[in-house]
Amino acid sequence: MPVSPDSPTQSQDESVADVIVLGGGPAGEVLAERVVRAGLSAAIVEHELLGGECSYYACIPSKALLRPLQVASTTAHLPGVEPTAPIPDALLRRRSDWVAHYDDAGQARWADKAGVKVLRGHARLVGERQIEIHQRSGAHHTVTAGRAVVIATGSTPRIPAVFEGVPVWDHRDATGAQEVPARLMIVGGGPVACEAATWMSALGAQVTLLVRGADVLGDAEPFVADLVTAGLEAAGVTIHTFTEVTSVRRPAGIDPGLGRVKGGAVTVRTSESELMEAEELLLATGRRPDLDRLNLESVDVDAAALARGDHSGLPDWLHVIGDAAGGPALTHLGKYQARQLAARLSGAKTTSDATPVPQVVFTEPQVASVGLTEAQARAAGHSTVTAEVDFTDVPGAALLRDDLTGRAKLVVDADTGLVLGATFVGPAAGELLHAATVAIVGKVPVGTLRHAVVAFPTASEVWLHLLEKLERV
Ligand SMILES: Cc1cc2nc3c(=O)[nH]c(=O)nc-3n(C[C@H](O)[C@H](O)[C@H](O)COP(=O)(O)OP(=O)(O)OC[C@H]3O[C@@H](n4cnc5c(N)ncnc54)[C@H](O)[C@@H]3O)c2cc1C
Ligand SMILES: NC(=O)c1ccc[n+]([C@@H]2O[C@H](COP(=O)([O-])OP(=O)(O)OC[C@H]3O[C@@H](n4cnc5c(N)ncnc54)[C@H](O)[C@@H]3O)[C@@H](O)[C@H]2O)c1
Numbered sequence: 425m426p427v428s429p430d431s432p433t434q435s436q437d438e439s440v441a442d443v444i445v446l447g448g449g450p451a452g453e454v455l456a457e458r459v460v461r462a463g464l465s466a467a468i469v470e471h472e473l474l475g476g477e478c479s480y481y482a483c484i485p486s487k488a489l490l491r492p493l494q495v496a497s498t499t500a501h502l503p504g505v506e507p508t509a510p511i512p513d514a515l516l517r518r519r520s521d522w523v524a525h526y527d528d529a530g531q532a533r534w535a536d537k538a539g540v541k542v543l544r545g546h547a548r549l550v551g552e553r554q555i556e557i558h559q560r561s562g563a564h565h566t567v568t569a570g571r572a573v574v575i576a577t578g579s580t581p582r583i584p585a586v587f588e589g590v591p592v593w594d595h596r597d598a599t600g601a602q603e604v605p606a607r608l609m610i611v612g613g614g615p616v617a618c619e620a621a622t623w624m625s626a627l628g629a630q631v632t633l634l635v636r637g638a639d640v641l642g643d644a645e646p647f648v649a650d651l652v653t654a655g656l657e658a659a660g661v662t663i664h665t666f667t668e669v670t671s672v673r674r675p676a677g678i679d680p681g682l683g684r685v686k687g688g689a690v691t692v693r694t695s696e697s698e699l700m701e702a703e704e705l706l707l708a709t710g711r712r713p714d715l716d717r718l719n720l721e722s723v724d725v726d727a728a729a730l731a732r733g734d735h736s737g738l739p740d741w742l743h744v745i746g747d748a749a750g751g752p753a754l755t756h757l758g759k760y761q762a763r764q765l766a767a768r769l770s771g772a773k774t775t776s777d778a779t780p781v782p783q784v785v786f787t788e789p790q791v792a793s794v795g796l797t798e799a800q801a802r803a804a805g806h807s808t809v810t811a812e813v814d815f816t817d818v819p820g821a822a823l824l825r826d827d828l829t830g831r832a833k834l835v836v837d838a839d840t841g842l843v844l845g846a847t848f849v850g851p852a853a854g855e856l857l858h859a860a861t862v863a864i865v866g867k868v869p870v871g872t873l874r875h876a877v878v879a880f881p882t883a884s885e886v887w888l889h890l891l892e893k894l895e896r897v
Contacts, residue, residue, distance in 0.1 A: 439568045441466050442459070445466060445467070446577055453534075455765060459766045459769055462769075463770065467540070469546075469557055488519045490619060493515075510627075512604065544559075553571075555573065571741065578748055590677075592686060603685055604629050607704075608702055613639065613642060624706075626659070630660070635663060636667065637666070643797070667696060725738060749761060754781065782857050791847070793847040794864065808837065812831060813893065828851070834846050840869065841871055842868075848860075852883040859884070859887060
């Protein structure tokens, strides 16, 4: 039962559903929908927008901005068509349309149709299967779950100590940009930093990336950083590696609202003792599970252990999925965990949760990877054989555009011939990935993969060339 924001403080204890989900992001929504489909009742408690970070501030707006840029980049290198250039205002309008102008009415209609109750307000645990729901007005009431409570509260940005209290951009401002700062410093070298550098430079900002480590996307196969760095630099982005911010200054900021410049120029000093200045600074320094305000101690759960991904201390009625679970922060992983948990809650037998995690970073060129890198496979004790192929050697890939850059790598267990990991960088990389995921999950040896004939001339011929290099396996 939704409580209107102006209702008086109240305390009632009602069993609203078999399963209560805390947080209505992609993980929470899939969980709720699936348990209802299985014949149980479900309610979601959401304190902001139903649809979560992914729908309004993360995956959807970023990809709405990046897809036209990918098309523009292709047309610039595709004889036979006029090159096309990004139109900043139209890009921002496309983004705003895809986030439904930050209105979740459509998601609320979906929930209604799916038979999922939506309880608006901030949730905190107060006892076994008991949730207190707080409204902004101060009113609150208690609800009880018949069977299970699922934490799906997502994640929140990690703020390095040096930036605490300084008004700068986070990923919400970058995906929700209303203004384009003339100069933008981005701190970080992960997917958020690289993708945001791509769209903010296309929108007209002069972007400087401050990367603490040796490379952008440092956990990937080494050639990933080389190709993404070249792509960013070609787009006009300046990259400083081995650079950490040691101090930051900004004249007292104002809060001008989402995606607007938050005050006067920002000045940072870096570990190289360099002073740098920009109109805005975006922090893209990672995320951590959002568990702080859940009152977990009231049910004897150690929030710090849970944030590290240690779920062993959870009582049998309490579960955690999605970014809140402390693993890789990816929408599709949270949704997979939701499907698995929904099956278990409705009495079905499920296989183990251990599954390779695919990821596509939508830079120019695109980066797609799944499973282990060669270094990770070796560290895990595998003896490995690998194959690498340049996209320029593959006719189906070379037809996609001129000025082609791209590379692929397969990591295979030398003893079993099974694929352990795959990385593709280049046009269509994201579409080449799922075959690798299927090969890993299905435990298909490379000897069998060779019989999967590839249609000519498609980018999937990259697979053919990789497998030809593994003929002795
Ligand atoms: C810029 C950016 C781009 C990204 N792009 C991609 C991408 O392309 N592909 C990809 O797979 N992943 C991407 N991600 C990661 C992706 O956004 C997350 O993995 C995903 O949103 C996690 O889903 P979730 O349901 O676990 O949590 P969220 O989407 O964070 O949803 C959690 C929900 O819980 C609510 N909530 C939290 N606490 C409470 C409480 N106490 N009471 C009530 N409600 C609460 C929140 O308001 C929110 O609605 C991106 C992330 C960022 C920052
Ligand atoms: N396309 C996609 O799949 C996609 C896109 C965006 C984000 N995401 C996911 O969202 C999550 C958050 O992404 P992210 O890029 O913010 O996180 P990340 O953890 O992947 O990268 C954080 C970056 O910040 C750097 N860093 C950390 N602390 C720092 C400090 N104090 N000073 C300087 N640099 C520091 C790290 O070295 C790293 O380069 C990730 O799990 C990511 O996979 C996915």
